[in-house]
Amino acid sequence: MIAFAAVCDAVAATPATLLKIERLAGYLRSLGRDDLNAASRFLGGDPLGASDARRLAIGGRTLLNAAHRVWAFDDESLSTAYRATGDLGEALARLFREPAAPALFAETLTPASLAAILDEIASVGGAAAGKKRAYACERILRACHTERETAYAVKILTGDLRIGLREGFVLAAIAAAFGRDAAAVRRAAMAAGDIGAVVLAAREGTLERIELRFGSPIGFMLASPMAFESSYRELDGATWIADDKYDGIRAQAHKRGTEVRLFSRTFSDIGRTFPEIVSALARQAADFILDGEIVARRDGRSLPFRYLQPRLQRNDPSAGMQDEIPAAFVAFDAIALGREFLVDRTLAERRSLLAAQLAPGGAFELAPAFALEANATPELVRELFAAARERGNEGLMLKRADAPYVPGRRGKWWLKLKRELSTLDCVVVAVESGHGKRANVLSDYTFAVRASAERDELLTIGKAYTGLTDAEIATMTEWFLEHRIGGGRRTFAVEPAIVVEIAFDIIQKSSLHPSGYALRFPRIVRLRPDKRVDEIDTLDDVERIYREMLEREGVER
Numbered sequence: 001m002i003a004f005a006a007v008c009d010a011v012a013a014t015p016a017t018l019l020k021i022e023r024l025a026g027y028l029r030s031l032g033r034d035d036l037n038a039a040s041r042f043l044g045g046d047p048l049g050a051s052d053a054r055r056l057a058i059g060g061r062t063l064l065n066a067a068h069r070v071w072a073f074d075d076e077s078l079s080t081a082y083r084a085t086g087d088l089g090e091a092l093a094r095l096f097r098e099p100a101a102p103a104l105f106a107e108t109l110t111p112a113s114l115a116a117i118l119d120e121i122a123s124v125g126g127a128a129a130g131k132k133r134a135y136a137c138e139r140i141l142r143a144c145h146t147e148r149e150t151a152y153a154v155k156i157l158t159g160d161l162r163i164g165l166r167e168g169f170v171l172a173a174i175a176a177a178f179g180r181d182a183a184a185v186r187r188a189a190m191a192a193g194d195i196g197a198v199v200l201a202a203r204e205g206t207l208e209r210i211e212l213r214f215g216s217p218i219g220f221m222l223a224s225p226m227a228f229e230s231s232y233r234e235l236d237g238a239t240w241i242a243d244d245k246y247d248g249i250r251a252q253a254h255k256r257g258t259e260v261r262l263f264s265r266t267f268s269d270i271g272r273t274f275p276e277i278v279s280a281l282a283r284q285a286a287d288f289i290l291d292g293e294i295v296a297r298r299d300g301r302s303l304p305f306r307y308l309q310p311r312l313q314r315n316d317p318s319a320g321m322q323d324e325i326p327a328a329f330v331a332f333d334a335i336a337l338g339r340e341f342l343v344d345r346t347l348a349e350r351r352s353l354l355a356a357q358l359a360p361g362g363a364f365e366l367a368p369a370f371a372l373e374a375n376a377t378p379e380l381v382r383e384l385f386a387a388a389r390e391r392g393n394e395g396l397m398l399k400r401a402d403a404p405y406v407p408g409r410r411g412k413w414w415l416k417l418k419r420e421l422s423t424l425d426c427v428v429v430a431v432e433s434g435h436g437k438r439a440n441v442l443s444d445y446t447f448a449v450r451a452s453a454e455r456d457e458l459l460t461i462g463k464a465y466t467g468l469t470d471a472e473i474a475t476m477t478e479w480f481l482e483h484r485i486g487g488g489r490r491t492f493a494v495e496p497a498i499v500v501e502i503a504f505d506i507i508q509k510s511s512l513h514p515s516g517y518a519l520r521f522p523r524i525v526r527l528r529p530d531k532r533v534d535e536i537d538t539l540d541d542v543e544r545i546y547r548e549m550l551e552r553e554g555v556e557r
């Protein structure tokens with residue numbers, strides 16, 4: 001793993017994309033089969049392979065306890081190291097010590113041997129799992145012989161390399177390493193859902209033989225916000241399709257034969273939460289992978305997201321609960337139909353295939369699409385928006401008719417339009433106990449945005465008492481205690497994993513927080529377990545809202 005760490009450091013230090021790719025390609029070419037498979041998965045951020053449903057589930061606590069046993073440091077040094085680096089891998093690397101007496105049978109880590117240990121960790125369940133994980137973490141840390149190796153072993157265990165390497169770069173490096181077409185590599189990666197399988201196929205020249213893997217979720221395509229009540233110039237010069245923006249849970253539905261699986265945005269399988277949707281989908285003749293939204297429905301209208309919330313906490317809901325809060329899957333895109341992978345077709349084609357091959361009924365609906373010819377007027381957009389609100393939906397999604405399906409990307413192909421001053425999706429980075437009746441729970445959260453889509457550095461932007469329920473606060477308190485990373489009795493840093501949606505009155509420039517901005521009257525609207533940390537808002541989003549706010553103030557003055 002020493003070579004792996006050196007390449008990662010070199011990539012992190014290189015701002016130029018092409019150089020990053022070249023360095024990575026050279027490294028990948030130098031590896032044998034098993035190391036190549038493992039190292040590519042590590043670089044792609046999915047140590048087990050993204051299509052693997054098992055999870056490593058290693059909490060920061062487990063890792064810290066193991067590190068304590070190996071290097072015996074005090075809490076103060078850990079806090080200092082963590083504060084200085086903001087990353088568990090970098091912090092533990094600073095605490096790394098060479099053993100006083102070299103062990104007789106010191107283990108050495110290679111990508112393949114590390115992958116084998118991780119595979120073992122993921123395979124044990126039940127009562128033995130905790131002990132096994134603790135032992136495996138200790139074994140891995142003992143096998144690290146340098147600081148940098150330690151940093152990367154920990155980053156792999158916690159699931160984030162943080163070297164500004166998006167999956168796209170790794171795929172480009174695979175293409176460059178083995179002289180393959182970059183588009184063919186990207187397509188194979190989407191279909192296989194496992195970068196390890198792709199890199200081996202690229203090496204052997206068998207990319208076109210990779211088949212679509214049913215049941216392994218594919219990244220969701222995302223939308224960029226569009227300013228409400230503007231002149232909508234972004235729409236000029238192209239044909240768009242307008243969908244209602246449903247206020248529910250994004251889901252990807254896979255069906256093959258009679259088997260149906262439903263995945264949330266975090267790739268959790270949520271089929272058991274919505275059995276009526278699963279059976280409605282199972283009745284379809286065609287096989288598919290569909291993109292859509294699960295919404296609460298009553299009398300043909302959508303209900304706001306909060307109606308769905310009680311359903312989310314329940315697997316196998318009773319018939320009574322299903323009647324009380326009926327849910328439906330509204331499909332608005334097709335990623336695959338039959339055996340055909342549709343990501344390279346245009347949205348207009350995908351929508352007509354969807355309408356032609358599927359028969360909606362029961363808890364399965366097809367989203368109505370409204371075509372907007374080039375140069376749509378703001379009046380038309382306003383009318384469509386009002387009609388969507390009339391149907392109980394949140395706003396509008398405007399999608400270019402000629403857009404491919406671009407997994408995992410937030411781009412300008414899809415634009416979202418909603419009324420409120422946007423809220424911000426942030427990640428909790430530190431917590432503190434409250435006052436009065438909240439003195440025994442962690443109810444004050446400090447939260448951060450990402451530096452940019454490419455840079456996953458977290459920048460604090462504010463602090464708020466939670467607007468969560470007592471039950472939610474209690475559950476979160478337990479989670480934060482298990483995932484604390486800093487010292488301090490009342491206030492401490494936590495693993496950045498919990499996403500919260502923050503509402504506020506205004507954004508101000510401020511030197512109080514590293515983001516350079518502060519929010520006035522921030523409040524936590526809700527937990528967003530459906531969003532991953534790499535999907536939270538960025539400093540660019542903050543700046544955009546700030547600018548929009550100034551413009552609006554200018555108009556009002």
Ligand code: AMP
Nearest residue numbers: 243244245246247249250293332397416
């Ligand atoms: P937001 O959560 O406000 O950032 O908006 C993005 C979300 O809108 C997506 O993740 C989807 O869950 C949701 N959404 C609702 N309706 C649609 C639609 N017709 N097309 C795409 N996404 C939609």
